[in-house]
Amino acid sequence: MKKSSAIFSIPVLVAALGYFVDIYDLVLFGIYRVPSLKSIGLSGDELESVGRLLLNIQMIGMLIGGFFWGILGDKKGRLSVLFGSIIVYSIANLLNAFVTTPEEYMALRFFAGFGLAGELGAGITLVAEILKKEDRGWGTTLVATVGVSGAVVGGLLGTKVSWQTGYIIGGVLGLLLLFLRFGVFESGMYKTAKKEDAAMGSLSLLFANAQRLKRYLYCMLAGLPIWYGVGILVFFSPELGKELGIVGEIKPPLAVTWAYVGVTLGDLGSGLLSQFMKSRIKVIKIFIIATALAVACYPFLRGADVSWMYFVCFLIGTASGYWVVLITTSSEQFGTNIRATVTTTVPNFIRASLVPVSLIYGALFNEWLGYDKITSAMLTGVIVFAIALYSAFQLKETFGKDLNYYEH
Numbered sequence: 001m002k003k004s005s006a007i008f009s010i011p012v013l014v015a016a017l018g019y020f021v022d023i024y025d026l027v028l029f030g031i032y033r034v035p036s037l038k039s040i041g042l043s044g045d046e047l048e049s050v051g052r053l054l055l056n057i058q059m060i061g062m063l064i065g066g067f068f069w070g071i072l073g074d075k076k077g078r079l080s081v082l083f084g085s086i087i088v089y090s091i092a093n094l095l096n097a098f099v100t101t102p103e104e105y106m107a108l109r110f111f112a113g114f115g116l117a118g119e120l121g122a123g124i125t126l127v128a129e130i131l132k133k134e135d136r137g138w139g140t141t142l143v144a145t146v147g148v149s150g151a152v153v154g155g156l157l158g159t160k161v162s163w164q165t166g167y168i169i170g171g172v173l174g175l176l177l178l179f180l181r182f183g184v185f186e187s188g189m190y191k192t193a194k195k196e197d198a199a200m201g202s203l204s205l206l207f208a209n210a211q212r213l214k215r216y217l218y219c220m221l222a223g224l225p226i227w228y229g230v231g232i233l234v235f236f237s238p239e240l241g242k243e244l245g246i247v248g249e250i251k252p253p254l255a256v257t258w259a260y261v262g263v264t265l266g267d268l269g270s271g272l273l274s275q276f277m278k279s280r281i282k283v284i285k286i287f288i289i290a291t292a293l294a295v296a297c298y299p300f301l302r303g304a305d306v307s308w309m310y311f312v313c314f315l316i317g318t319a320s321g322y323w324v325v326l327i328t329t330s331s332e333q334f335g336t337n338i339r340a341t342v343t344t345t346v347p348n349f350i351r352a353s354l355v356p357v358s359l360i361y362g363a364l365f366n367e368w369l370g371y372d373k374i375t376s377a378m379l380t381g382v383i384v385f386a387i388a389l390y391s392a393f394q395l396k397e398t399f400g401k402d403l404n405y406y407e408h
Helices: 003-007 010-026 028-039 046-075 078-096 102-116 119-130 136-158 163-183 188-195 203-207 210-221 224-234 237-244 252-277 281-295 306-319 323-332 336-352 354-368 373-394
Strands: none
Touching: 003 136, 010 028, 010 078, 010 102, 010 119, 010 136, 010 163, 028 046, 028 102, 028 136, 028 163, 028 224, 028 252, 046 078, 046 102, 046 119, 046 336, 046 354, 078 102, 078 119, 078 163, 078 336, 119 136, 119 188, 119 323, 119 336, 136 163, 136 252, 136 323, 188 336, 203 210, 203 336, 210 323, 210 336, 210 373, 224 237, 224 252, 224 281, 224 306, 224 336, 224 354, 224 373, 237 252, 237 306, 237 373, 252 281, 252 306, 252 323, 281 306, 281 323, 281 373, 323 336, 336 354, 354 373
């Protein structure tokens, strides 16, 4: 198969469209947090406190779902996850349009997160295993670039349609995508592993070996800045902007849109750069440092026009767009028999890291130590970037690595 035709094959394109719907649905709450919570009777400080709780519940759902779908992907196949996960989160988002209480909202955000947890990992695993090692980076870059643009579409729709309609669109898009999945074939590497009766999806292979466990943790911790930037500085930009004295109203859909325009460009840039540099790890280090520099611009927005807030959201998104390279690296770090488990759980651990990160930001610095929100956010960032950069230096290079092997 020629390089160009392999990269644009049906499995790659379907994985890209699946990630598009995944990201669209993932950022819906950030886009519609304020109007949806107001419509069910909340106001004032509840919009931030309950909003943070709902976001954390969604991330916990993703964490649990990551293990469920990851193990299923190794035991039953990559395709089983691509079908099952999209059904769960599509139905959850459809029902989310009709919530009337915070408790209903919490339950559906949990199940939406649980379903969303399987999409990216299964797609990247499948793409990594069906493409030649020289083409993997091109394929996963395509998946990520198309995928993260789903957030841009979600942000634009957020300024045009009601929150109920936004959730319904997400659910319908997921169910429509389900029909495209019937043309996708299973990974040859996975079929071979099953025939050879390798231990598939065994957590003991991951957690009982110290070196393997460290490698797994470093993959997750290197991604901490991504969801710190989006989940704290972008999603809660209205509250942070108020404390900064931003001139003009900060609209969450526009903040998310500008951030993910940046993420789309960043993922495309980091993916291409890793191919040209023939290195994943160097690119991850470069982008972590770039994200820290973008975040450092935040306190200097005091008294600035709202357009500058959107610009900094764009910068943070662009710099944190090393998601594709990090997840591809995670997939390449482990053997075929636990690859889906790793590739599915790592991004969901990174997303779920928003729970402790938001607790550090909201509870430790702001509520317990009494710092203002901006200082709290920046101090939280210092911790996040220190851990991420250390972890990136511990990872081994995987560019061009042969993936047809097993963990024993």
